[in-house]
Amino acid sequence: DSGVTQTPKHLITATGQRVTLRCSPRSGDLSVYWYQQSLDQGLQFLIQYYNGEERAKGNILERFSAQQFPDLHSELNLSSLELGDSALYFCASTEGSSYNEQFFGPGTRLTVL
Amino acid sequence: QQQVKQSPQSLIVQKGGIPIINCAYENTAFDYFPWYQQFPGKGPALLIAIRPDVSEKKEGRFTISFNKSAKQFSLHIMDSQPGDSATYFCAASIGSSGNTGKLIFGQGTTLQVKP
Numbered sequence: 001d002s003g004v005t006q007t008p009k010h011l012i013t014a015t016g017q018r019v020t021l022r023c024s025p026r027s028g029d030l031s032v033y034w035y036q037q038s039l040d041q042g043l044q045f046l047i048q049y050y051n052g053e054e055r056a057k058g059n060i061l062e063r064f065s066a067q068q069f070p071d072l073h074s075e076l077n078l079s080s081l082e083l084g085d086s087a088l089y090f091c092a093s094t095e096g097s098s099y100n101e102q103f104f105g106p107g108t109r110l111t112v113l
Numbered sequence: 114q115q116q117v118k119q120s121p122q123s124l125i126v127q128k129g130g131i132p133i134i135n136c137a138y139e140n141t142a143f144d145y146f147p148w149y150q151q152f153p154g155k156g157p158a159l160l161i162a163i164r165p166d167v168s169e170k171k172e173g174r175f176t177i178s179f180n181k182s183a184k185q186f187s188l189h190i191m192d193s194q195p196g197d198s199a200t201y202f203c204a205a206s207i208g209s210s211g212n213t214g215k216l217i218f219g220q221g222t223t224l225q226v227k228p
Contacts (some may be wrong), residue, residue, distance in 0.1 A: 002156065033215060043157070043202060043218040056213035090156050094214065101147075102216060104156035 003027065004093050004105035012111045018079040021108045025072055025093030031055070032074040033094075033102060034066060038087040049074055081112045115140060117205050119219025126193055127227050134222045135187045136203035143205040147216070148177065148188050151200045160201075161188070193226045200224070 003026035013019055025032050034046040036059075045058035049068035060066075063081075068074040078085060088109050092102040118137045126132045136146075145164055149157035163170045163177040163186065170177045174191040190197055203219040 002158065004156075031214075035216075042220050043216075045215040045217070048213050048215055056215055058215060092216075101159060101162070102214070104149075104158065106156045 002103040002105065004091060004103050006089075006091055006105035006108050008108060009106065010109050010111070012113065013081060014113055015081055015083060017081050017112075018077065019081065019110065021076040021078070021089050021091075021110075023074045023076070023091030023093075023105055025074070025091070026103055029093035029095050029103075030072065031094045032068055032072070033092045034060075034074070034076050035090045035092065035104075036087050037090060037107070043090075046076070078110070083112050086110055086112045115217050117203060117217050117219045119203050119222060121222060122220065123223045123225075125225045125227065128194060130193050130226070132190050132193055132197075132224055132226075133187055134201055134203070134224075135185065136205075136219050137183075137185045138205050138217075139184065140205070140207075141184070142207050143217075145206045145208045145214075146177070146179065146186050147204050147206075148175070149202045149204065149218075151202065151221075157202060190224075193224075195226045195228050198224055198226050 005024045007022045030051045033048045037043045046060040047066050048056040052068050066076045088107045090107045092104045147162035148160045150160045151157045161172045161175045176189040179186045201222045204216040208214045
């Protein structure tokens with residue numbers, strides 16, 4: 001168990017809908033990273049937050065957004081969902097803003113029908 | 114320049130064999146190279162990591178070999194066991210102060226260890 005929690009574990013929704021994925025980092029970790037894992041694209045970095053502030057953006061679509069709250073949990077919002085958004089979404093946390101050792105949560109499997 | 118190329122895509126070995134997974138990178142600014150192990154339905158778990166100031170690191174049955182001049186690094190699993198059957202990802206990041214530490218992953222290698 002990495003200490004990182006993610007909810008829900010599974011999410012099934014329809015095209016055009018909006019969903020929110022939640023991540024709670026390890027106790028004491030200030031930085032949260034979101035990654036998407038799909039069969040064709042592999043594991044790709046989406047976005048990073050550090051202590052409530054956005055630090056870096058990767059291949060994140062404009063339909064996607066994220067935030068980190070004062071209690072350090074993070075949410076990834078996916079809107080206007082398309083079939084191609086079906087994937088596993090992982091968050092990872094680290095102690096600092098650029099510390100290397102990232103601990104991954106169990107992921108949320110999103111299925112868009 | 115941000116890519117990490119991993120090979121082979123899949124690997125089958127007999128129990129006790131030594132599977133080797135290779136990765137190559139272009140960006141010389143990368144300063145941290147971890148390997149993650151992922152079982153079906155689970156998140157990636159950090160296995161072992163290396164920084165470019167050393168050429169080899171061992172942790173238990175897992176060894177990373179690092180060749181800075183060739184911009185390549187590899188994972189060796191000694192005395193492999195059926196329980197090692199999983200997908201392995203190499204990654205690279207720039208973790209020095211001021212950088213984000215975001216991980217750039219290889220494409221993954223599915224390892225099967227036959228009893």
